[in-house]
Amino acid sequence: MASRPPEPKRPVAQRPSSRPPELVGWGGEDFEQTRTTNLAVDGRLPSAIAPVAARAPHLTAIAGPSAGEVYALEGDEISIGRGRESDLYLDSDGVSRKHARIVRQGGEYVLEDLGSTNGTFLQQDGGEDVRVRFHALQPGDRVRIGTHVVMRFAFLDENESRLQRQLYEGAVRDALTGAHNRKFFDDRARAEVAHALRHGAQLSLIILDIDHFKRINDGWGHPAGDAVLKALVTRLSEVIRVDVLFARIGGEEFVLLTRGVDEPGATAFAERLRGEIERLSISWQGTLIPVSASLGVAGLQELHAELGAQGPASVESLLARADERLYQAKKGGRNRVVGARDAR
Numbered sequence: 001m002a003s004r005p006p007e008p009k010r011p012v013a014q015r016p017s018s019r020p021p022e023l024v025g026w027g028g029e030d031f032e033q034t035r036t037t038n039l040a041v042d043g044r045l046p047s048a049i050a051p052v053a054a055r056a057p058h059l060t061a062i063a064g065p066s067a068g069e070v071y072a073l074e075g076d077e078i079s080i081g082r083g084r085e086s087d088l089y090l091d092s093d094g095v096s097r098k099h100a101r102i103v104r105q106g107g108e109y110v111l112e113d114l115g116s117t118n119g120t121f122l123q124q125d126g127g128e129d130v131r132v133r134f135h136a137l138q139p140g141d142r143v144r145i146g147t148h149v150v151m152r153f154a155f156l157d158e159n160e161s162r163l164q165r166q167l168y169e170g171a172v173r174d175a176l177t178g179a180h181n182r183k184f185f186d187d188r189a190r191a192e193v194a195h196a197l198r199h200g201a202q203l204s205l206i207i208l209d210i211d212h213f214k215r216i217n218d219g220w221g222h223p224a225g226d227a228v229l230k231a232l233v234t235r236l237s238e239v240i241r242v243d244v245l246f247a248r249i250g251g252e253e254f255v256l257l258t259r260g261v262d263e264p265g266a267t268a269f270a271e272r273l274r275g276e277i278e279r280l281s282i283s284w285q286g287t288l289i290p291v292s293a294s295l296g297v298a299g300l301q302e303l304h305a306e307l308g309a310q311g312p313a314s315v316e317s318l319l320a321r322a323d324e325r326l327y328q329a330k331k332g333g334r335n336r337v338v339g340a341r342d343a344r
Helices: 158-172 182-199 213-220 222-239 263-278 300-310 315-331
Strands: 055-063 070-072 077-081 100-105 108-113 120-123 134-136 142-145 149-157 203-210 245-248 253-259 282-284 287-289 293-299
Touching: 055 158, 070 158, 149 158, 182 203, 182 245, 182 253, 182 300, 182 315, 203 213, 203 222, 203 263, 203 300, 203 315, 213 222, 213 287, 222 245, 222 253, 222 263, 222 282, 222 287, 253 263, 263 293, 293 300, 293 315, 300 315
Parallel strands: none
Antiparallel strands: 055 070, 055 149, 077 100, 100 108, 108 134, 120 142, 142 149, 203 253, 203 293, 245 253, 282 287
């Protein structure tokens, strides 16, 4: 049920706690602890029994682009939205830039919709979702933020939170390099392409392939090849923006999806990446392994204009165009970038 709106002078109403007494807040004296007793262990009386780990409020995404990801709610006010300035950033087209916030009021955590376009809803088992303006969160509540994102509110201790994060990272990350995996890329890229086409936004894709990777494996061994892959991902992760989708999609093949960047801009960015890879110094058993990469670049709006009546561009057509240009880069001598201007 939605909470009654607060008095005009207070953005969130103060109300008595309706939570069970063992469910507590995220700081100070509100944390849950086990009572100490004189329980004997193996016939001996312990001087003290350590308290259980404190439980803190979390939201876990159970539906949407980041399903499985867990967010710790830290602070007295947490903003939620698609804007990069949000404390809890939700990368979903159905979420407003400033969608909602959670405010700590005494021992309660109150969710407030901030006039979002697609609304904030309390999900009810067996019934319709109820749109809410204010809602005092209870453990187990499922809240829909906008059109696609569903979050579950719960109190987790440090071990539970760590386990949830490990499960999520294991599902979306490549185990060797830590880059996002192919499945994560496929899911996110489709949403990004649909959003860019709907709003006429720029979106570009870069395919990167390590040159002569088989020679590295044959000459130094597969562990050396693994070291090259990990070093490349570590270095590129240091220079790309957080909103660039970076994934490993094959053995030595990677892809980057850059939102808000046209094809010439993405080609210039790809050239910077090529230079960073060429400057990598990878030492293996007393020798340095030289590394270079070839890159192909394609722009969504460029491709969409070309296709015209044939239909809208897609992730598959964008990948195919970038792959064609990657092939040209390899054929042209490797260690180079091919974009629209260089394509033949």
